[in-house]
Amino acid sequence: xxxxxxxxxxxxxxxxxxxxxxxxxxxxxxxxxxxxxxxxxxxxxxxxxxxxxxxxxxxxxxxxxxxxxxxxxxxxxxxxxxxxxxxxxxxxxxxxxxxxxxxxxxxxxxxxxxxxxxxxxxxxxxxxxxxxxxxxxxxxxxxxxxxxxxxxxxxxxxxxx
Amino acid sequence: xxxxxxxxxxxxxxxxxxxxxxxxxxxxxxxxxxxxxxxxxxxxxxxxxxxxxxxxxxxxxxxxxxxxxxxxxxxxxxxxxxxxxxxxxxxxxxxxxxxxxxxxxxxxxxx
Numbered sequence: 703x704x705x706x707x708x709x710x711x712x713x714x715x716x717x718x719x720x721x722x723x724x725x726x727x728x729x730x731x732x733x734x735x736x737x738x739x740x741x742x743x744x745x746x747x748x749x750x751x752x753x754x755x756x757x758x759x760x761x762x763x764x765x766x767x768x769x770x771x772x773x774x775x776x777x778x779x780x781x782x783x784x785x786x787x788x789x790x791x792x793x794x795x796x797x798x799x800x801x802x803x804x805x806x807x808x809x810x811x812x813x814x815x816x817x818x819x820x821x822x823x824x825x826x827x828x829x830x831x832x833x834x835x836x837x838x839x840x841x842x843x844x845x846x847x848x849x850x851x852x853x854x855x856x857x858x859x860x861x862x863x
Numbered sequence: 864x865x866x867x868x869x870x871x872x873x874x875x876x877x878x879x880x881x882x883x884x885x886x887x888x889x890x891x892x893x894x895x896x897x898x899x900x901x902x903x904x905x906x907x908x909x910x911x912x913x914x915x916x917x918x919x920x921x922x923x924x925x926x927x928x929x930x931x932x933x934x935x936x937x938x939x940x941x942x943x944x945x946x947x948x949x950x951x952x953x954x955x956x957x958x959x960x961x962x963x964x965x966x967x968x969x970x971x972x973x974x
Contacts (some may be wrong), residue, residue, distance in 0.1 A: 748872045755881045760889040768872050796929075801945040817877060818884065818944070818971040822963060 743773040743841070745851040750786060750831035752859055753820060765797075765861045766820035767833035767853060770813040777814075777839040778807040784819040788863065789830040789856075797821050797831065797863055827862030888970035895969075896962060903961035906930070907954075919972055923965075925950070930961060932968040944972060 747769040756764045769784045771777075781804075786797040802816040816835070833853035839846055873881060891899075902923070905912055910925040915937070922933045934944045946968055951960050 746872075753881070753885070755878060756885040756888075759882050760885050762885070762889065764885075796949050799945075799947040803943045803945075805940065805942060815877065817873065817881060818967075820967075821948075 742775055743771070743777065743839075743848070745769060745771050745782070745835050745837055745848055747784070747833050747835045747851050747853050749853040749855045749857070750833050750859065752823070752861055756820065763823040763861055764820045765823060765829075765831050765859060765863065767831075767835075768815070768817045768819070769833070769835040769851070770815040770817075771837045771839070771848070772811065772813045773808075773839070773841065774810045775841060776807050776810060777841045779840045780804045780808060780814045781838040782814055782816045782835065783837065784816045784833065784835045786819060786821060787832050787834065789832065794832070821863050823859075823861035823863060825862030826860045828858045828860055829862055830856055830858045831861075832856045884971050888966050891966040891970055892962065895966065899962040899965040900958060902965055903958045906961060907957060916969065921968060923968075930964055932964065934968060934972050944968075 747767065750765050750767050753764050753766040756762055756766070765786060767784055767786050769782065771780055771782050781801060783799065783801045785799045787794040788797050798819055798821045800816060800819045802814070802818070804814050808814055814837075819833075833856075835851045837848040839848075902912070902914075906923050906925065911923070913920060913922045915921070918937050920935050920937055924931050924933075928950055929947045930950060932944075932946045936943070946964070948960060948964050951957050
């Protein structure tokens, strides 16, 4: 069942962003999600980190970025893209990209995750990575697109790739 | 330094899934290495090929100076996935990158 208040907010925000055809998605990093007012849809992305799970279980060091899309209205056919880039002297360098395409309709408040974006470290070279995510979804009878959401607190990691 | 701070992002079930994927990945890297090396040579030569594994159709290709994988369940009832990595310069690096890429592509969806 739709939340009426949320639906009204969504329609209002949709109208405000219609010119740019951008989904009203809040850019939220993992560290700052508690105090801000939640918009009807948002992408949440965490900062690049060396996965302790992967390290503990396999001995491999890998840089990883997790993200999910969530709405408080139904969304369908959600495409969530997550990319890892590493900082360079003159420009950033592409490292890895994954895209998850869900099928069918997703209930409000259900996360569409993309937790499969990781790259194994090949050295201990100090490297600063950044993560970026964007999405596409069918909401309220139309395709809507979410702008890039960037990770924050990107610290140097001892992980060359 | 290995940090677990960011992994509070995942709930317990997702933690388990992450562990499962990483173990699959590690197992595939070792157990399927010769198949992956053969696939890598095929991809570098033909720039495109498809394989079918456990109900999934996986397409590998070379597009816009990247290696690309696309994974679909054959019945199209499950989510589909796509991955991209940059193409390294040397042949040795290409083979090595593709072995990891193939394992990554299969690890998250199969097994």
